[in-house]
Amino acid sequence: MSVDIASDLKDALRASKKGFIAAGFFSFFINILMLTAPLYMLQVYDRVVAARSFDTLVYLTVIMVGMFTIMGLLEWIRSRILVRVGNQLDNALSPRIYTAMFEQGIRQPEKRNAQPLADLTAVRQFMTGNGLFAFFDAPWMPIYIGLLFIFHSAFGWFAICAGIILLIVAIINEKVTRKPITEAGSENIQAQNLANNNINNTEVLHAMGMLPNILKRWSSKHQEVLSKQTIASDKAGVFANLSKILRMMFQSLILGLGAFFVIQNEMSAGMMIAGSILMGRALAPLDLLIGTWAGFNGARTAYSRLNKLLIDIPSNQRKMSLPNPEGALMIENVHAIPPGAKAAALKGVNFSIQPGMHVGIVGPSAAGKSTLSRIILGLWPVANGVVRLDGADINHYNRDELGPNLGYLPQDIELFDGSISENIARFGPVDAIKVVVAAKKAGVHEMILELPNGYDTRIGGNAGALSGGQRQRIGLARALYGTPKLLVLDEPNSNLDDQGEMALVNTMQTLKREGVTVIVVSHRPSILRNIDQLLVLKDGMMQMFGNRDDVMQALAQQKQQAAS
Template sequence: MRQGFRVLGVAIRSERGVFAVAVLSSAVYGVMTVASAWALGWATQNLVLPSLAEGRVADGALTTAVLLILGVALLKATGVAGRRYFAGVMQYRMQARSRREVTRQYLRLPLAWHHKHPTGQLLSNASADAEAAWAPLAPLPMAVGVVVMLVTAAVALVATDPVLALVGFLIFPAIAVLNFVYQRRLSPLATRAQQLRAEVSEVAHESFDGALVVKTLGREDEETARFRAGAEELRDANIAVGRVRGLFDPLLEALPILGVLAVLLVGAGRLESGAITPGVLVQVAYLFTLLAFPIRALGWVLAELPRAVVGYERVRAVLDTTGSMEYGSATLTGEKPAGLRVQGLGYSYGDSAVLHEVDLDVPPGRTVALVGPTGSGKSTLAQTFVRLVDPARGAVLIDGVDLREVARGGVSEAVALVPQQTFLFDDTVRGNVTLGLPVGDEEVWAALRLAQADGFVSALPGGLDTRVGERGTSLSGGQRQRLALARALVRRPRLLVLDDATSSVDPQVEAKILQGLRDTAQASTVVVVAYRMATIALADEVVYLEHGRVTDQGPHELLLPRCEGYRNLVTAYEREEAEREALDAEEAEKEEEVSA
């Protein structure tokens, strides 16, 4: 409960003004609720009983009673409207703030952190957890305001009849014990339910994201069963939470009713003895019936606290994460191709070292091919060029500037990465190329021509306005890659990094793309992760990586005879084809001998 109150304190400090108005409105409602009991008691004593005794209604008493009841009702309605409106403003502001903070933190955190956290969990942190953290804010102003109502009612009860007040107050220790037991029972169940909600989101995201794999391999039933198991576990956890709340709420509501019964029993005896009047008994009994509502309001807040604590802690776990990228104030200005230098670079995934003391120098305007066997660290090295990850040791410099010293957004203004796995949004061709960049259609078409994509885009029904579907499903793999390349080129990068980004494009088109990058007026320094001989042959220089180290570097013609690993890698297909042809020839000779 202490943790829950700390969470509420964060919200109150953040929205002091809104919270104050909401509580004031709730206090008005609470005071007027108590006033309604006094008005009812006054009307009973001064209007109802005299009319029963005398057989007529006094005009002055009737008018006064009507004005009292209407005035109290009007003020109560004003308090209710103000309380609900400002409580909603407070709740939704805090939820929106948490979502923005979590999203900004996701953007700040390095890619290495995202590799360790499933997408479903991240979605849950930004949605369900942020919502749960501030769920108690809706009833909170009412609960705080009704404290005024409780105090006012208590004072009115004591002033009216101390004996009946003492009888009714016996319910409060019972309420305190009930709340304590409830918190202890519900907190672990709410924690488990919130965690399962994130796990179900993760399974759903994986299934939707891998729809092609699921469909092509016939795994629909297995994925359905996997989701069903998670959903049923979440269902059972929510039912367990609901069972505890279902037991708590009726007991909490029953206690004030028991207090009313006790007051009526004792009050009946005091009425017979003449210690109190009927109007006093009606007033006291009515006040205790009113206490049921504020107690329920407090219960609503207490009921939401365990879930709120869980949601808040999961959100804070993201916001308190260290390791976000730090930025300097340097800029990468200029329009000419950039020079790239790597000095003593090392990188590890956890305890697994991927890159070791990598040194690399790419002069401005050159095209360099990164070549190496699978797992040699090529893609990781390419990610350091655009600062998706920071090296554990060493540095990456562009035009002599360490990327860690560049201001936020400065690297993406000068460097562009086109990955092998292309992602397109469910948007138009223009939208996917510009991604909100304020450029005209002429520049878009220029980038498409350079990416050898203008031909198929022109043939689309709507040209630049054609929607490509979710993840670009209406296009082929090669077309998607060329649009992704155009997306990078329209930004006129000074350094362009292609991580096997033309693997789905035929060699002739690839040759035109690389040649165009070299000949165009917006020439860039190009680093291309390559596997195909046709791609490698177009590079000015080749850097060969093996086991995370640069083992050789130079023109393709020089590396081929002197570097055995490089030669075996790039000629693997040719050697396999030669061996196959030799075997076919040998079998043909044997068949001729047998025939002879």
């Protein structure tokens, strides 16, 4: 199983195999054309200069210009191929990563961030950058060195020794820089997450004068990032400069070595110049690899994080489609531990609800009410037991098919960047009639019409200038959009004024007539007056469940006994 999961990234790379093969094909001709410069120098020094032939010089120059023009064209084509391979990889993986990113946000709330998309960008950018060219050109090193052996064996052995030295520099560079680069990347992610969390609470920070203290906290984390990045960059810079200096020195030394052999009449001046150029070309991939090692390390770290994400969050297999539910709910011996917690928030909860019933859930803080809401919707997994909707385990539904049959109004209302109509329509195709019907059911139609652009009013993630009550009522309209058969309302009147609460009561009555099953979590008795059944939770356990009046009477008796 793990092998199949771990191959998600590899499968995407395999799907791009033709692009890599095409890039390698063009690299073959590019590297052959790289011989143009040394061969031109060889002919100029050994034939043109010696024969003093102007015509030969012209012909050779025209051929040289033509070869470099073709090489430039091939380089451009290779670059375009790799850009499209990167785009293909992005298109293949981004939906999967985007879905896994949100699934991870549900399972591990502390890891809610968009870093996986940034990691995908890092991998794609490395694939389309110069660093990858080093891997295509490296296999040609033996060929260039072989040509140096043809010129003179000393040239070949000198190039091998130079290559080994640069290879050692590359290995040391990897050992020395990998850890600080990885640590700097990790610290940077934490600093970005901290800044994002702070930005989401700008009003609180500004109102209570917390910004200087928060700035100090962020600055401390940011300084750690800068410190680790400085260490990594300093170390990488040492080896990049060392590699560059060594390569230039080796090219000069081989030129001097060639001059010695020219003096000894063991080679020509053209071979001396061509040998220097050839060795520079042979060592170029190593030099480029060292210079782009930081980018390679970053891409490798990003690849590892993506692979771990896709292993931890496997893709959901499509299940056989089930009939749309009617709203019958069964909770069977459910134990649940919230993500990131160690203790169970629900312990052995059992009850069932018939379609069209309205049930209230009450209890003190930390009783497990919100956890039960998320369990009912299938957002959080159960440690034991099962949640059944119309007899089927809720996890046996395809989420995209189940979603339209569910409505959810959480405590913290999040509206998204877009128009009010798009938010109500859940960002699917906007059916104007359904949008208005949902808004009227939620009692928010008239309020929306009073906004500057009505249903086309644009709102941001924080709902712009909308009040808490307006956000809550638009969120209720979103929950009512379409034909949901099960509605979960978590503190639906927490931000409502008297008018909004009256509208909510009317909404509940409308839903009752339509036969919609409704679960309401609330502390306010006004919204609980018209419900059918009442569930009382305490310390994650079910204390009472039954007819609302009977449960309310029993609770009143408990209070009287406690008072006496």
